[in-house]
Amino acid sequence: MAAGADLGIERLRGLIRSIPDFPRPGIIFRDVTPLFAEPAALAGAVELLAAEVESAGPIDLVIGAEARGFILGSALAVRLGAGFVPARREGKLPARTERAAYELEYGAAELHVHSDAIPPGARVLVHDDLIATGGTARALGEIVERLGGEVVANAFLVELTALAGRDRLGAPTHSVIAFDD
Amino acid sequence: MAAGADLGIERLRGLIRSIPDFPRPGIIFRDVTPLFAEPAALAGAVELLAAEVESAGPIDLVIGAEARGFILGSALAVRLGAGFVPARREGKLPARTERAAYELEYGAAELHVHSDAIPPGARVLVHDDLIATGGTARALGEIVERLGGEVVANAFLVELTALAGRDRLGAPTHSVIAFDD
Numbered sequence: 001m002a003a004g005a006d007l008g009i010e011r012l013r014g015l016i017r018s019i020p021d022f023p024r025p026g027i028i029f030r031d032v033t034p035l036f037a038e039p040a041a042l043a044g045a046v047e048l049l050a051a052e053v054e055s056a057g058p059i060d061l062v063i064g065a066e067a068r069g070f071i072l073g074s075a076l077a078v079r080l081g082a083g084f085v086p087a088r089r090e091g092k093l094p095a096r097t098e099r100a101a102y103e104l105e106y107g108a109a110e111l112h113v114h115s116d117a118i119p120p121g122a123r124v125l126v127h128d129d130l131i132a133t134g135g136t137a138r139a140l141g142e143i144v145e146r147l148g149g150e151v152v153a154n155a156f157l158v159e160l161t162a163l164a165g166r167d168r169l170g171a172p173t174h175s176v177i178a179f180d181d
Numbered sequence: 182m183a184a185g186a187d188l189g190i191e192r193l194r195g196l197i198r199s200i201p202d203f204p205r206p207g208i209i210f211r212d213v214t215p216l217f218a219e220p221a222a223l224a225g226a227v228e229l230l231a232a233e234v235e236s237a238g239p240i241d242l243v244i245g246a247e248a249r250g251f252i253l254g255s256a257l258a259v260r261l262g263a264g265f266v267p268a269r270r271e272g273k274l275p276a277r278t279e280r281a282a283y284e285l286e287y288g289a290a291e292l293h294v295h296s297d298a299i300p301p302g303a304r305v306l307v308h309d310d311l312i313a314t315g316g317t318a319r320a321l322g323e324i325v326e327r328l329g330g331e332v333v334a335n336a337f338l339v340e341l342t343a344l345a346g347r348d349r350l351g352a353p354t355h356s357v358i359a360f361d362d
Contacts, residue, residue, distance in 0.1 A: 022275040029275045036255065037242060037264040037298055046259055061218060067248035067273075071265060074217065075256040078227055083218040084252060092248075094203040094210045117218055 052174035056153035069128040102139035120148035134165025233355035237334035250309040283320035301329035311339040315346025
């Protein structure tokens with residue numbers, strides 16, 4: 001987590017709503033939408049993510065997973081002077097795609113990325129709003145590398161540390177707000 | 182369209198890929214993803230949208246529709262000093278929602294917004310990446326008003342003018358790039 005910004009981080013944490021048993025019994029859902037609706041918190045989240053990934057050096061593209069990864073992903077791309085690449089569900093992208101299947105904290109899914117979206121050698125930041133088991137981010141990283149890009153970092157607003165998702169990722173992994181339960 | 186920024190707009194238009202017969206025969210799909218991947222175009226799109234809505238006065242919240250409306254919607258919210266409210270498909274938002282059903286250019290759908298996401302009196306900008314028949318934006322506006330907010334403007338990156346979607350919307354409606362076929 002970013003040093004020297006603890007007060008801001010605690011304020012952001014307080015805006016995350018915890019909803020037990022959603023989408024199924026036993027899961028505590030961390031609802032980030034109240035944070036997004038607060039102007040200073042939304043802007044602050046983008047700044048804190050940008051500070052986290054500064055050590056990664058120049059970033060050409062931010063890739064985010066449908067749909068919540070689009071929200072901070074594109075704003076972060078603008079902040080970093082990068083482009084944004086959306087990874088989407090089957091049937092949503094109109095041109096040729098590269099795909100990866102993966103498991104979620106609950107259920108399974110597949111993500112697609114336009115095959116021409118990642119130029120060879122592109123320095124790519126993988127983003128999602130939240131990392132749980134790391135399956136989504138790992139799938140994104142696989143696609144990026146299959147297309148010839150380099151994953152220079154992974155960055156998440158929220159990390160569920162008990163699920164150890166970061167251990168499944170190769171590149172340096174950053175998060176702003178951690179929950180340990 | 183914004184006066185004095187035509188060069189920028191033509192550059193953005195050139196980055197939109199037109200794909201015939203997607204997602205079904207007879208539809209020309211306007212694929213905005215190459216524009217998002219280009220750093221200057223992504224930042225430029227946000228700036229042009231911000232310029233378009235300047236006449237609307239202060240904006241408290243930007244609301245965008247899942248999933249492509251999240252991409253520029255949140256970046257625009259950061260740029261305007263506003264919060265961002267995601268409108269999502271059934272079952273995606275964990276707290277109580279307000280919903281509206283609507284028809285799309287192809288098919289029908291329903292959008293949900295957290296009932297506590299729009300404080301009474303909030304000045305709200307409705308955003309999507311593209312306006313076709315206007316069904317999505319109209320549904321967003323209905324939800325905003327049912328929750329006590331005020332739609333101060335609608336803003337889209339792309340407008341398919343032949344479908345006259347803007348005629349179905351009440352508030353001033355802005356777009357950056359128009360296609361007339």
